[in-house]
Amino acid sequence: MxxxxxxxxxxxxxxxxxxxxxxxxxxxxxxxxxxxxxxxxxxxxxxxxxxxxxxxxxxxxxxxxxxxxxxxxxxxxxxxxxxxxxxxxxxxxxxxxxxxxxxxxxxxxxxxxxxxxxxxxxxxxxxxxxxxxxxxxxxxxxxxxxxxxxxxxxxxxxxxxxxxxxxxxxxxxxxxxxxxxxxxxxxxxxxxxxxxxxxxxxxxxxxxxxxxxxxxxxxxxxxxxxxxxxxxxxxxxxxxFPAELAETEILSVDWTVGRTGVVTPTANMTPVLLAQTTVARATLHNVDYIKEKDIRLGDKVVIYKAGDIIPAVQRVLLDKRTSVSVALNIPKHCPECGSDLLHFEDEVALRCVNPLCPAQIREKLIHFASRGAMNIMGLGNAVVTQLFDKKIITDVADLYQLTIDDLLKLDKVKEKSAKKLYQAIQSSKENSVEKLIFGLGIRHVGSKAAKIIAENLSNLDSISTATAETLSAIPTIGTVLAESLTKYFALDGTKKLLAELKAVGINFDYLGPVKRDDAPLSGKTVVLTGKLSQLTRTEAKEKLENLGANVSGSVSKKTDIVVAGSDAGSKLTKAQDLGIEIWTEEELIKL
Missing domain, CATH: 3.30.470.30 (DNA ligase/mRNA capping enzyme)
Structure with a gap:
């Protein structure tokens, strides 16, 4: 934030x-x-x-x-x-x-x-x-x-x-x-x-x-x-709309390791104006993409902004290729830890599978602190890199052992900012558990999936011991994601990490309305219409969700109940025509 x-x-x-x-x-x-x-x-x-x-x-x-x-x-x-x-x-x-x-x-x-x-x-x-x-x-x-x-x-x-x-x-x-x-x-x-x-x-x-x-x-x-x-x-x-294009030249390529071990190539190029910004780097995605496009050092290329955000190479200008152009040197070893890189049959990426690879650990720490995850204000790339390089932290659990004195050892960190960062770390302990699940960087588990799982199983203890069948039964959670979760939580390293996080007081519970099968309106679709006199729309929606209902915006054959206030219009009429159960505001409050 x-x-x-x-x-x-x-x-x-x-x-x-x-x-x-x-x-x-x-x-x-x-x-x-x-x-x-x-x-x-x-x-x-x-x-x-x-x-x-x-x-x-x-x-x-x-x-x-x-x-x-x-x-x-x-x-x-x-x-x-x-x-x-x-x-x-x-x-x-x-x-x-x-x-x-x-x-x-x-x-x-x-x-x-x-x-x-x-x-x-x-x-x-x-x-x-x-x-x-x-x-x-x-x-x-x-x-x-x-x-x-x-x-x-x-x-x-x-x-x-x-x-x-x-x-x-x-x-x-x-x-x-x-x-x-x-x-x-x-x-x-x-x-x-x-x-x-x-x-x-x-x-x-x-x-x-x-x-x-x-x-x-x-x-x-x-x-x-x-x-x-x-x-x-x-x-x-x-x-x-189609992206704006620009011509430039490939000067060199950097290979960087992400938190999942994927090694990504990025081209350094002659700076060029593209979509009103100066661009000097572009993603080359993966080895298969480089081979498909036949991208070489010294090539003149056309670049664009994928999704109007990320610069990428669209094509090589083969008619401008000279003898200076040379094939890219595809790495066989991790640029960070030196481990052998693997190219699995079902993947397009090169991958470092060394769990102790420093780049992966560092990137996982950065992801853990990011806005969509634990949202630790002030704990960005530069600070995490310093903490890791100085060996002050080695995993996410270490973040919660940091003292203000530890933070003062970092370059350009003064007492005021150290205290602010320390407080931000402590405050993150109170996050709802879906933030922690996403922050752990489990393969295939994004922020939305983390929230859906937390809504349905209510706490990390239940989630970490759930079977793949239980997880895949949750709406929108498929078998691939469910199996990824069960494999992650079965690891001894994961069990040790969760024990450490629990010991320092990290919240393991979902703090939003929990979906329960025994809730009075579990599985029911409810529509609000008309003016309510005792509740605001927000309050009524919250009460319905706490009762297990799915609150919808319009009436259809799938609607189970319509809660009608005064001056209810076409939605009420449609519900009556479809024979849908109609409730008053008083009936909702009574339940």
Whole structure:
């Protein structure tokens, strides 16, 4: 998290979108949808290139604005967002609602800002997205107000009060929020592609940056039926425009070892401007990629930013290859520990399998302290590297044995920052257990899977002794992931590490609502509709989840119960037509 900003735990998981980079990938998405939904209608919206926001309104008043963060926990930037002119502090209706959207810097304001920075002798921002992110990280709210950020809102994160995405957008606009007007309906990929091509021709003339088009299933009930993977909604996809290309030359290659032992090649190149930033390094992915592209030292290559973030080599310019070009020397031994590198048949990567490899241990420590894992503020790459190189720590358990005097042995660490870092380490002991599970770096186990497992099994003792069959029975947890977990927890080294972590007081329990088979509403899908008088929407959702329910945003044949407040509209009518059980707010409170 950012220094000076408080953590904010989202009431609703804020998922990211799966990316598509070709028409074929969109066709594959459409095929997946049609396996579940007959004749789906899609809505296509512009993908704004800015910073994701969540706005929380209580009784129509803005109470919290937060960044997306990792989807579960973000940063509270309420005071900064209140300085964005088009964000209403009070909605036109006194309702409880959580809205997702994007904050961005209009191109005109971006140009003005960079001109001012040049006159002041300050470095320019690389692009409007970086400028928007940098602005919202300003503790001085006067700076935020002066720079002229703007927003587009596009989703109701709380249970929706409408039946379609189009109705949601119209409703958000009615509430006083700004919605992007450019959108189109489609019933097939040809119509979607026509909209994408049209937008691509207009892209440079817009007053703001976009980097693609988002395609969503329009009917919210169908969205609920499709559901989510561990990482993404199955009912939406983000088509990304083709990346900008640049020509450069391969000068040398570095081979680095990651926390799983994978050895990754990175090219050092002649610096070149790409997508408004200067690039001098690019990933070469793995040995198979190098062989497939026939990449050699001295080659002229075309590079691009994969996903608009990571520079990568697209192709070698063979017509410009000279006798100076030489084949890359593929390492046979680990560049860190000297162990033999293995190239398994089912993998494309070279791998160091030495568990004592210092690079792997160091990278695991960095991962353990990272934001998505234990989130230890101030314990970044440089500090971890120093601690490891000075042999002050050798594994993650050692972090919790550190004293302030130990931290003062590090370069550029003074007493104030040492005390702050020590406190951050101690505070991380209180994290919910899914953070620890992800932080352990177990193969195939990402942050979302860790949370799902923790929700279902409630504590690390249960998880570490669970069978592969028990784990794979958890929704979205497959056999590969389950087997990876059981193998990891069966290791003697793992058992020793867990005992050490427990001894220093690390929390092993899941701190969110636990899913229990014996809970009164276990396995039930419940929809909230209408205005509640005694509970806020957030409180009602929390109570339902604590009772074991899955809270959905729209009514379908899979809905078991609808809790209806006053002025309940089409959702109540639809539930009655389908013969779904209807509860009052009082009945929910009584349960």
């Amino acid at each position: 950012l220094s000076g900003f408080k953590k904010y735990t989202h009431d609703y998981q804020l998922y990211s979108l799966q990316d598509a980079f070709s028409k074929e990938e969109l066709e594959a998405f459409d095929t997946r949808v049609r396996k579940e939904i007959t004749e789906p209608e899609y809505i296509c919206e512009l993908k704004i290139d800015g910073l994701s926001l969540s706005l929380v309104y209580a009784n129509g008043v803005l109470v919290t604005a937060a960044t997306r963060g990792d989807g579960s926990v973000g940063e509270d930037i309420t005071e900064q967002v209140k300085r964005i002119k088009d964000v209403p502090l009070v909605l036109s209706e006194p309702i409880d609602i959580v809205v997702r959207g994007e904050a961005y810097l209009p191109r005109r304001n971006f140009q003005k800002l960079n001109l001012e920075r040049e006159e002041e002798g300050l470095p320019s921002f690389a692009n409007p997205r970086n400028a928007a992110a940098g602005t919202l990280r300003q503790l001085n709210t006067k700076v935020v107000a002066r720079r002229g950020l703007a927003t587009f809102l596009y989703q109701e994160a709380s249970p929706a009060t409408n039946d379609t995405q189009e109705e949601v957008l119209e409703y958000l606009e009615k509430l006083g929020l700004v919605v992007n007007e450019q959108r189109a309906f489609a019933t097939n990929i040809s119509e979607i592609w026509a909209f994408i091509e049209k937008v691509a021709t207009q892209r440079d003339s817009l007053a703001y940056d976009i980097d693609g088009v988002v395609i969503k299933v329009n009917q919210l009930a169908q969205q609920d039926a499709l559901g989510f993977t561990v990482k993404f909604p199955k009912w939406a996809i983000a088509y990304k």
